[in-house]
Amino acid sequence: MQGINITITVLIASIVCGYLTAFIAGFCRLSNNIILRKLTGLYVEVFRGTSLIVQLFWLYYALPILFGFDLGSDFWAGVLAISLNYGAYMSEIVRGSILSVAKGQTEAATALNMSSFQRMRLVIFPQAVRMMLPEFGNYLIQMLKATSLVSLIGMTDILYYGDILRSSNLSQAPTVYLLVLIFYFILALPLIFLTRKMEGISKKGVASG
Amino acid sequence: MNGNWNWDTFFDALPMVLEGIGITIGLTFACYLFALIFGFLWIFLRRIPVKSLNWIITWIMEFIRSTPPLVQLFFIFYAWPMVPVIGMALDPFTSAVLGLGIHFSTYIGEVYRSGIEGVDKGQWEASTALNFSIRQKWTKIILPQAIPPAIPMLGNYLIIMFKEVPLASTIGVVGILHMANSYGAQHWAYLEPLTIVAILFLILSYPSAILINKLEKKMNRRFDKKAIVKNSKGAVM
Amino acid sequence: MGEPIVRYENVHKSFGAVEVLKGINLDLKQAEKVAVIGPSGSGKTTIIRMLMTLEEPTSGEIIVDGKNLWHMEKNGQLVPANEKHLRQVRGDIGMVFQHFNLFPHMTILENCMTAPIHVQKEDKKSAKERSIEMLEKVGLGDKLGNYPSQLSGGQKQRVAMARALVMRPKIMLFDEVTSALDPELVEEVLEVIRDIAHEGRMAMVLVTHEMEFARDIADRVLFLDGGVIAEQGSPEEVFGNSENKRLESFLRRFRR
Numbered sequence: 122m123q124g125i126n127i128t129i130t131v132l133i134a135s136i137v138c139g140y141l142t143a144f145i146a147g148f149c150r151l152s153n154n155i156i157l158r159k160l161t162g163l164y165v166e167v168f169r170g171t172s173l174i175v176q177l178f179w180l181y182y183a184l185p186i187l188f189g190f191d192l193g194s195d196f197w198a199g200v201l202a203i204s205l206n207y208g209a210y211m212s213e214i215v216r217g218s219i220l221s222v223a224k225g226q227t228e229a230a231t232a233l234n235m236s237s238f239q240r241m242r243l244v245i246f247p248q249a250v251r252m253m254l255p256e257f258g259n260y261l262i263q264m265l266k267a268t269s270l271v272s273l274i275g276m277t278d279i280l281y282y283g284d285i286l287r288s289s290n291l292s293q294a295p296t297v298y299l300l301v302l303i304f305y306f307i308l309a310l311p312l313i314f315l316t317r318k319m320e321g322i323s324k325k326g327v328a329s330g
Numbered sequence: 331m332n333g334n335w336n337w338d339t340f341f342d343a344l345p346m347v348l349e350g351i352g353i354t355i356g357l358t359f360a361c362y363l364f365a366l367i368f369g370f371l372w373i374f375l376r377r378i379p380v381k382s383l384n385w386i387i388t389w390i391m392e393f394i395r396s397t398p399p400l401v402q403l404f405f406i407f408y409a410w411p412m413v414p415v416i417g418m419a420l421d422p423f424t425s426a427v428l429g430l431g432i433h434f435s436t437y438i439g440e441v442y443r444s445g446i447e448g449v450d451k452g453q454w455e456a457s458t459a460l461n462f463s464i465r466q467k468w469t470k471i472i473l474p475q476a477i478p479p480a481i482p483m484l485g486n487y488l489i490i491m492f493k494e495v496p497l498a499s500t501i502g503v504v505g506i507l508h509m510a511n512s513y514g515a516q517h518w519a520y521l522e523p524l525t526i527v528a529i530l531f532l533i534l535s536y537p538s539a540i541l542i543n544k545l546e547k548k549m550n551r552r553f554d555k556k557a558i559v560k561n562s563k564g565a566v567m
Numbered sequence: 568m569g570e571p572i573v574r575y576e577n578v579h580k581s582f583g584a585v586e587v588l589k590g591i592n593l594d595l596k597q598a599e600k601v602a603v604i605g606p607s608g609s610g611k612t613t614i615i616r617m618l619m620t621l622e623e624p625t626s627g628e629i630i631v632d633g634k635n636l637w638h639m640e641k642n643g644q645l646v647p648a649n650e651k652h653l654r655q656v657r658g659d660i661g662m663v664f665q666h667f668n669l670f671p672h673m674t675i676l677e678n679c680m681t682a683p684i685h686v687q688k689e690d691k692k693s694a695k696e697r698s699i700e701m702l703e704k705v706g707l708g709d710k711l712g713n714y715p716s717q718l719s720g721g722q723k724q725r726v727a728m729a730r731a732l733v734m735r736p737k738i739m740l741f742d743e744v745t746s747a748l749d750p751e752l753v754e755e756v757l758e759v760i761r762d763i764a765h766e767g768r769m770a771m772v773l774v775t776h777e778m779e780f781a782r783d784i785a786d787r788v789l790f791l792d793g794g795v796i797a798e799q800g801s802p803e804e805v806f807g808n809s810e811n812k813r814l815e816s817f818l819r820r821f822r823r
Contacts, residue, residue, distance in 0.1 A: 295410075
């Protein structure tokens with residue numbers, strides 16, 4: 122079926138940008154700079170507080186009007202919406218994990234006379250990442266599901282072709298949509314197993330005390 | 331630069347968008363109620379002690395959970411009427427309740443499950459030792475302990491579902507997003523109506539999120555608090 | 568004394584590949600007090616858990632008051648018991664657990680009242696009266712409105728006993744009821760059991776590590792070892808000079 126490469130491209134771009142956003146925003150919220158902290162806080166609350174589909178439409182339809190510039194393509198509108206939305210959710214996980222590791226381990230690292238940067242890089246961050254893994258895995262599947270929305274702004278992904286097929290032959294609708302669902306599920310399967318693996322890694326590597 | 335922000339458009343669009351809010355909120359609660367009830371069904375289906383059936387149910391849940399709700403909505407709205415024998419045409423609202431309700435029931439089911447698994451095994455044993463019937467064990471002993479800790483999570487899902495409900499505008503449920511899009515199409519002005527929608531979501535979901543947070547903290551102290559109240563009553567008697 | 572109230576007939580129990588009980592034969596007489604001792608992992612607890620229907624025997628029969636516990640008759644054939652049958656037969660049995668297992672969402676009065684009302688369909692007023700009476704008897708008459716989380720371990724265990732007793736069982740099972748308690752709280756619990764034992768009406772099976780206590784109140788002591796009853800007799804016989812080497816070395820650990 123056509124469109125599968127669009128779905129996969131959007132997914133991969135969203136995952137990369139989403140994780141990047143999550144880490145940047147997560148660290149900004151832990152920064153000492155109060156303005157940076159408050160601004161990121163605002164970003165997180167706005168994107169968590171509104172709906173992904175609304176954000177997508179807003180970025181696609183409203184943003185070009187407001188600032189007079191286009192995001193260039195529906196592709197970037199889609200990727201940006203998904204990664205900003207899930208980046209906001211995941212930044213909370215980044216923040217929470219780092220805080221919870223830092224609580225117990227900072228003293229030990231300080232006792233070893235590490236600088237604050239070394240402390241973060243060598244001790245806190247590696248542990249915090251393990252802690253984030255299971256939730257990050259869950260969000261992979263959330264992002265996959267979210268990619269289906271880009272058909273609404275005219276991108277030719279799996280669902281888009283499904284819709285076309287359906288409208289050309291109405292009686293085929295059940296088969297068509299079932300196929301689309303199965304396609305998504307096949308894409309989800311590796312993510313599901315990856316998530317389980319990440320949960321396994323996470324269980325092993327975090328200090329309990 | 332054509333237009334930019336225009337307050338006149340904003341106030342012109344506001345009443346029209348607001349018309350959709352009843353539908354959006356109503357649909358949210360309808361979906362939520364459906365998911366709450368259907369979530370229990372998953373629990374019972376999974377407790378049927380037949381291994382192969384168990385496996386099938388687990389994967390059906392996984393399937394529903396990991397495929398897009400948007401496609402599921404389309405399936406129910408466009409494809410269901412075409413399904414031979416059991417198929418029937420459903421109006422957009424009902425389709426949305428079914429589609430989103432079933433999708434989220436798999437999540438709600440997990441919330442129930444973790445609540446139930448959180449109840450100590452000894453509680454089952456004690457209720458067997460006191461000779462409760464299976465039904466009484468559930469209603470008097472297990473669920474009263476399993477549900478309260480799950481309430482914050484369940485509340486979270488209400489907010490999450492609220493934010494998923496605008497998906498239903500794609501099959502023609504006239505909630506706020508649908509209204510905003512119609513306004514946009516009529517007046518060729520999307521910025522203001524879509525911003526109104528975003529603001530509405532923010533002012534409705536943000537306070538609820540804070541409320542849930544408070545609830546969660548309160549829940550953690552629940553038994554102690556309740557205990558103090560009852561105790562002081564006891565002292566008066 | 569007549570017919571035994573409980574009879575184990577060649578009962579085996581395996582968990583996976585491990586056979587924990589390898590043929591238990593046991594008669595419990597009306598009002599008899601039996602203490603079960605033995606090394607941990609010897610299956611002591613499993614014996615009473617099967618009687619409470621918390622664990623199903625792998626083979627063998629348990630007869631309670633003339634009725635087969637784990638099997639019932641259907642069209643002249645013996646088939647595995649269903650829930651209804653289990654509920655009928657286990658109605659006369661009560662149990663107290665090592666970890667109390669009080670219902671945390673109920674006050675201690677509610678903990679005691681709820682089963683008589685819902686299981687035995689007793690009317691609310693008399694169930695409440697009897698529960699209060701029972702809680703007073705175990706020394707907790709001033710704690711009726713408290714929740715389990717507000718009680719000490721010893722108090723919790725006394726509530727658990729009151730809860731079991733208001734059901735008026737003919738057989739009471741005690742599963743290491745003092746093992747989870749701080750040492751200074753053990754005596755208050757044993758005191759209550761002693762009182763119950765002296766009233767004498769119920770048969771009691773106590774799985775315990777309190778040797779002194781077992782000697783004190785038991786009519787008969789069973790020493791369980793290697794999945795079988797390795798030794799049994801009156802407390803004097805078992806705690807006196809036994810020829811069983813394993814029993815000797817087991818008991819030595821409790822003597823100082």
